[in-house]
Amino acid sequence: MPAFKIPESVLVIIHTDDLQVLLIERADRPGYWQSVTGSLDAADEPLPATAARELFEETGIVADGERVVLRDWRLSNIYTIYPVWRHRYAPGVTENTEHVFSVEVPRDSVITLSPREHLNHVWLPYLEAADKCFSSSNAEAILQLPQQIR
Known part of the structure; x- marks a missing residue:
């Protein structure tokens, strides 16, 4: 793992076929709800691999490519890193590029959070x-x- 976070990440929206969306509450900021997010572990880590890894680490859901398929939206957002988390990045890094994915799962999927x-x-x-x-x-x-998802 690098000394500093790589300012490139994935956002994975987990949803059901009827557009119910799973949100998870951050442990380091109670009351802050979000989809699955996470930075690349290495600059050459493929984005789909990052998305699958973060999906599993944060929810226990496995993107197996058959029953649970990651969809790459081919959409990126550049945003200013919140000051409270900026210390995780190299000095002078203020922006992150986020790549959006989604995954449809059955509503009864077992969610295993990383405490x-x-x-x-x-x-x-x-x-x-x-x-x-x-x-x-x-x-x-x-x-x-x-x-x-249309």
Whole structure:
């Protein structure tokens, strides 16, 4: 693992076929709800591999390519890193590039949170999920979900 986080990450929106979205609550910031997110472990780590790894690490869901398939939206957002987390990055790094993925799962999927990272999870209709996210890029991606999965 690098000394500093790589300022390139994935956002994975987990949803059901009827647009219920899974949100997870951050352990380091209770009350901050989000989709699965995570930075590349190495500069050459393929984005789909990062998305699959983070999906498993944060929820226990395995993207097996058959029953659970990651969808690469081929959409990237550049955002300013929140000051509270900027110390995790090299000095002078203020922006992160986030690549958006989604995955459709059955509503009864077992969610196994990483207690070090997340406290709780909730399924919400996509509009409510977008409203509950603290991250504007996460909320905007959730709002695009109906168009992306058509």
